[in-house]
Amino acid sequence: AQTVTQSQPEMSVQEAETVTLSCTYDTSESDYYLFWYKQPPSRQMILVIRQEAYKQQNATENRFSVNFQKAAKSFSLKISDSQLGDAAMYFCAYRTYRDDKIIFGKGTRLHILP
């Protein structure tokens, strides 16, 4: 069975600092996508970044970047220059090429300290 594990229920970071959120997953598939979604207090689910498993290069979106280690089945999110607006629940997620469903981790609540 495919699972996504986020071992950090909550994290805090000082504004303007860098923080890394951890995620591991388990799958027997070779082709899949990995995502990080952000859910602020408004509860909107916002796609932060996406990685295709066949790509060795780590995805980057402005201040957000990932460290994708396929062999270790690890997919961490690094947020640089943290801003107050980054405070949210962050979900790591996975889906195969074949299926529609996205499997989410339990989430990491990120607090930004001014």
Place this chain on the structure above:
Amino acid sequence: AAGVIQSPRHLIKEKRETATLKCYPIPRHDTVYWYQQGPGQDPQFLISFYEKMQSDKGSIPDRFSAQQFSDYHSELNMSSLELGDSALYFCASSSRQFEKAFFGQGTRLTVV
């Protein structure tokens, strides 16, 4: 840019009543997904449609049904509502060509 539109945003129903949630995908998106997120929980996949046909099914109760119409909007019908159905229901849409799923703002259903 247009986003996924869900209606209503909030809904209060009594036990055993029926609810219908609507989802209007981003234009030219051909796939719609429904997710249920209980309080303090991660979203759970319910069902998806591609080109108006059911494409994948998750943990959707038999009391729930859904369909995608010719204009690609989708409706989630929920009957015999139970207190445990109280949750945030998300709809998401994507284009099979690009695979990124974009979520609507959700419908908060409260069953009393």
